[in-house]
Amino acid sequence: MVTERMTTRAIDPEAGGDGRGDDRDGFGTVFGNGRGGDASDRQSGRAAGRGNGAPATLSDVAREAGVSIATASRVLNGGTRKVRDDLRGKVMQAAERLNYHANAYAQAVAKGGSSNIALLVSDISDPYFAGVSQGVVKAASQRGVTVSIAVASNGEDELDRVRGLVATRPRGIIISESENVNDSARQELQEELERYRSSGGRVVFILDRGLPFPAVDVANEAGGRAIGRLLVESGYRRPVILKGNDGYRSSAQRYRGVVGALAEAGIMVDPRAVANGQFNRTKGFSAIMQMAGAGGMLTPGEGAVYGGAGADSIVALNDVMAIGAMTALRNAGIVPGRDIGVTGFGDIPYAVDVHPALTTVHLPLTDMGRAAVESVLSDDEYVADDSGRRLIFLQGRPDVILRDSLPRR
Amino acid sequence: MVTERMTTRAIDPEAGGDGRGDDRDGFGTVFGNGRGGDASDRQSGRAAGRGNGAPATLSDVAREAGVSIATASRVLNGGTRKVRDDLRGKVMQAAERLNYHANAYAQAVAKGGSSNIALLVSDISDPYFAGVSQGVVKAASQRGVTVSIAVASNGEDELDRVRGLVATRPRGIIISESENVNDSARQELQEELERYRSSGGRVVFILDRGLPFPAVDVANEAGGRAIGRLLVESGYRRPVILKGNDGYRSSAQRYRGVVGALAEAGIMVDPRAVANGQFNRTKGFSAIMQMAGAGGMLTPGEGAVYGGAGADSIVALNDVMAIGAMTALRNAGIVPGRDIGVTGFGDIPYAVDVHPALTTVHLPLTDMGRAAVESVLSDDEYVADDSGRRLIFLQGRPDVILRDSLPRR
DNA sequence: CTGTTAGCGCCTTCAG
DNA sequence: CTGAAGGCGCTAACAG
Numbered sequence: 090m091v092t093e094r095m096t097t098r099a100i101d102p103e104a105g106g107d108g109r110g111d112d113r114d115g116f117g118t119v120f121g122n123g124r125g126g127d128a129s130d131r132q133s134g135r136a137a138g139r140g141n142g143a144p145a146t147l148s149d150v151a152r153e154a155g156v157s158i159a160t161a162s163r164v165l166n167g168g169t170r171k172v173r174d175d176l177r178g179k180v181m182q183a184a185e186r187l188n189y190h191a192n193a194y195a196q197a198v199a200k201g202g203s204s205n206i207a208l209l210v211s212d213i214s215d216p217y218f219a220g221v222s223q224g225v226v227k228a229a230s231q232r233g234v235t236v237s238i239a240v241a242s243n244g245e246d247e248l249d250r251v252r253g254l255v256a257t258r259p260r261g262i263i264i265s266e267s268e269n270v271n272d273s274a275r276q277e278l279q280e281e282l283e284r285y286r287s288s289g290g291r292v293v294f295i296l297d298r299g300l301p302f303p304a305v306d307v308a309n310e311a312g313g314r315a316i317g318r319l320l321v322e323s324g325y326r327r328p329v330i331l332k333g334n335d336g337y338r339s340s341a342q343r344y345r346g347v348v349g350a351l352a353e354a355g356i357m358v359d360p361r362a363v364a365n366g367q368f369n370r371t372k373g374f375s376a377i378m379q380m381a382g383a384g385g386m387l388t389p390g391e392g393a394v395y396g397g398a399g400a401d402s403i404v405a406l407n408d409v410m411a412i413g414a415m416t417a418l419r420n421a422g423i424v425p426g427r428d429i430g431v432t433g434f435g436d437i438p439y440a441v442d443v444h445p446a447l448t449t450v451h452l453p454l455t456d457m458g459r460a461a462v463e464s465v466l467s468d469d470e471y472v473a474d475d476s477g478r479r480l481i482f483l484q485g486r487p488d489v490i491l492r493d494s495l496p497r498r
Numbered sequence: 499m500v501t502e503r504m505t506t507r508a509i510d511p512e513a514g515g516d517g518r519g520d521d522r523d524g525f526g527t528v529f530g531n532g533r534g535g536d537a538s539d540r541q542s543g544r545a546a547g548r549g550n551g552a553p554a555t556l557s558d559v560a561r562e563a564g565v566s567i568a569t570a571s572r573v574l575n576g577g578t579r580k581v582r583d584d585l586r587g588k589v590m591q592a593a594e595r596l597n598y599h600a601n602a603y604a605q606a607v608a609k610g611g612s613s614n615i616a617l618l619v620s621d622i623s624d625p626y627f628a629g630v631s632q633g634v635v636k637a638a639s640q641r642g643v644t645v646s647i648a649v650a651s652n653g654e655d656e657l658d659r660v661r662g663l664v665a666t667r668p669r670g671i672i673i674s675e676s677e678n679v680n681d682s683a684r685q686e687l688q689e690e691l692e693r694y695r696s697s698g699g700r701v702v703f704i705l706d707r708g709l710p711f712p713a714v715d716v717a718n719e720a721g722g723r724a725i726g727r728l729l730v731e732s733g734y735r736r737p738v739i740l741k742g743n744d745g746y747r748s749s750a751q752r753y754r755g756v757v758g759a760l761a762e763a764g765i766m767v768d769p770r771a772v773a774n775g776q777f778n779r780t781k782g783f784s785a786i787m788q789m790a791g792a793g794g795m796l797t798p799g800e801g802a803v804y805g806g807a808g809a810d811s812i813v814a815l816n817d818v819m820a821i822g823a824m825t826a827l828r829n830a831g832i833v834p835g836r837d838i839g840v841t842g843f844g845d846i847p848y849a850v851d852v853h854p855a856l857t858t859v860h861l862p863l864t865d866m867g868r869a870a871v872e873s874v875l876s877d878d879e880y881v882a883d884d885s886g887r888r889l890i891f892l893q894g895r896p897d898v899i900l901r902d903s904l905p906r907r
Numbered sequence: 908c909t910g911t912t913a914g915c916g917c918c919t920t921c922a923g
Numbered sequence: 924c925t926g927a928a929g930g931c932g933c934t935a936a937c938a939g
């Protein structure tokens with residue numbers, strides 16, 4: 090175990106306290122305070138619905154307007170308008186006065202279908218998923234559908250969450266998880282989703298996982314190949330590769346691309362120089378800390394990779410890994426970019442803000458989210474059989490963004 | 499307008515294309531591919547619910563089990579179990595066989611209340627909001643409630659989104675927006691929320707906005723003061739301050755703290771050295787680009803702040819602004835940490851990964867989200883009047899995290 | 908303990 | 924064009 094933030098001190102501004110402590114510090118410490126209230130506090134005594142409790146219902150509005158509940162429904166929610174103008178006016182006024190809002194649940198029950206989609210991610214606070222989620226939510230709200238979000242940090246959770254989401258009967262469910270689970274969980278997941286689909290739901294993955302459902306995908310292998318080529322063109326020969334879980338398809342594809350391009354240039358990757366892990370910052374950090382620490386595998390000398398020559402570059406198959414790796418390098422006294430080149434994959438927003446700025450391949454995160462909601466909301470029949478039309482490709486050829494973390498050498 | 503990524507080139511790995519182009523490139527280019535399907539594609543023909551279409555309903559299960567629909571309901575969903583074991587068994591088997599999942603909407607309608615909360619943020623892809631959201635979603639799912647999320651990038655959107663969310667009749671709504679809107683929108687928002695509350699909903703803000711609703715808040719002013727003090731203790735005298743929108747309470751509080759501490763040490767902030775903006779990376783970047791560019795306000799000389807002496811530090815009242823500012827400094831040939839000290843506010847995960855690592859005050863993002871969920875789900879009566887118990891404070895005294903971006907000088 | 912009977916709030920034929 | 928009536932899937936008294 091390598092501890093992090095080695096160089097970080099925490100102080101308490103008021104006292105000489107013991108510092109930052111556990112993240113959970115102070116949580117739950119709920120206490121009142123005596124600030125005088127704002128002038129605006131109680132000044133708006135405007136009629137609030139039915140004054141007392143429950144929100145106004147359709148029949149309230151109907152009664153108030155002196156029409157039937159059916160007409161009220163037609164003007165308020167019905168699509169095609171076929172109501173006399175005076176009635177229509179009355180209804181709208183009544184609705185306004187009562188502050189009527191349709192009850193979405195009742196509508197869903199009556200119509201037998203909601204206007205909600207579900208999104209499952211493994212970690213919202215990861216910039217990759219945050220970007221995708223942003224795309225999903227914005228695209229959905231443009232189309233007037235709401236999105237429920239759930240996070241599943243591990244493979245077991247995933248199945249639970251999916252079950253929970255299915256219960257809310259969304260129009261569709263979008264799964265953007267990074268890691269693959271063990272085979273039995275995978276099998277159960279597939280069955281659950283198939284049942285969901287056979288009951289009219291639509292499912293789409295973001296990044297293909299090899300399951301028989303549509304998936305929004307990107308050119309992973311081509312991207313990897315581009316990175317590999319860039320590496321050799323820029324004069325690097327001895328890369329360390331940081332990949333994700335082996336069961337994770339996208340990681341495998343990127344890896345294949347990198348290794349392939351390298352091989353074409355006659356470069357064989359030292360098996361000791363490839364680290365398996367997960368697509369998260371911590372793993373990138375710890376992998377490099379370990380290599381740098383234990384025997385100095387990175388820098389030339391006894392026990393170093395590539396027969397003692399050491400590494401000249403780090404190829405992370407994911408941006409946050411690359412970023413974690415960079416700070417690990419620094420902790421080990423190695424200057425990223427100067428001593429060792431670094432590349433990422435994804436082009437998350439903060440890739441420009443690390444130093445040196447990260448060379449990486451661009452992934453249209455927001456668009457990926459958008460494409461997923463389009464797929465889920467479309468009425469196209471999906472082809473259940475296996476040929477064609479299962480993958481939705483964004484970007485045919487990847488763009489690699491050259492920054493300073495991989496200078497020519 | 500200052501353009502960004504000035505040093506960034508984009509290449510196309512295959513052709514000598516014109517680079518990265520617009521972000522929207524390639525979007526919508528949906529095309530099939532001919533990959534052979536996986537073996538797993540059609541092998542699982544397991545009974546899927548009622549085989550054909552609609553999912554099984556409660557009465558389906560009841561019939562299948564040979565019991566009344568009420569008993570079925572009791573065993574499947576009812577809390578307290580009071581059903582004979584043999585019947586209970588039959589029901590569960592039937593449910594299993596039919597793959598029954600309760601229809602959450604119908605339940606919500608019947609019970610007159612859902613088990614869903616709504617979350618409104620201004621930008622999920624901002625690490626601050628991502629952290630908060632993560633806390634909200636996890637806490638909610640632990641309690642078995644789902645969360646619907648919406649994003650409102652600006653003040654007008656906010657009102658729309660709130661209306662949309664109210665329509666879904668959530669148990670509560672959590673608002674974590676960073677900017678204040680104009681007065682009329684603010685007034686409408688307040689009224690909308692008051693109606694929602696009077697119909698039984700609970701609302702809570704994350705970071706107080708001065709509206710008459712509960713808010714999860716942190717020690718903004720104390721945090722600001724801590725930063726101010728740290729500044730003078732570390733030998734800085736001429737800070738540039740990057741604040742948020744003036745209407746934004748938390749920003750104002752932090753600002754007051756910083757300026758107050760500075761004043762105590764006899765330091766007056768040059769008015770030209772404070773930039774108003776918004777709490778986002780871009781604003782931090784452009785503010786510094788502008789200062790560094792136009793006449794070189796930052797470095798000693800004609801037209802520089804502090805009577806020509808220039809700035810020795812940048813105090814951003816938000817981490818992402820600080821991060822944007824750091825890369826802007828670099829673009830201007832100024833080395834952050836060495837030439838000019840930098841501080842942030844928030845301690846987002848990637849604050850450790852910029853270089854030099856960011857000195858900042860820690861905010862318990864995840865816990866803030868969790869506290870909001872607890873508030874919204876609790877049954878405490880809220881005090882509508884203005885004295886006491888409106889603010890929920892996490893952390894009484896802020897922790898400032900010392901890293902390398904503000905070395906002693 | 909179990910089944911019967913009303914609704915929940917809304918939509919949607921179906922007559923007028 | 925409008926109103927009455929039945930139904931969506933489920934829960935909640937209420938009798939047995």
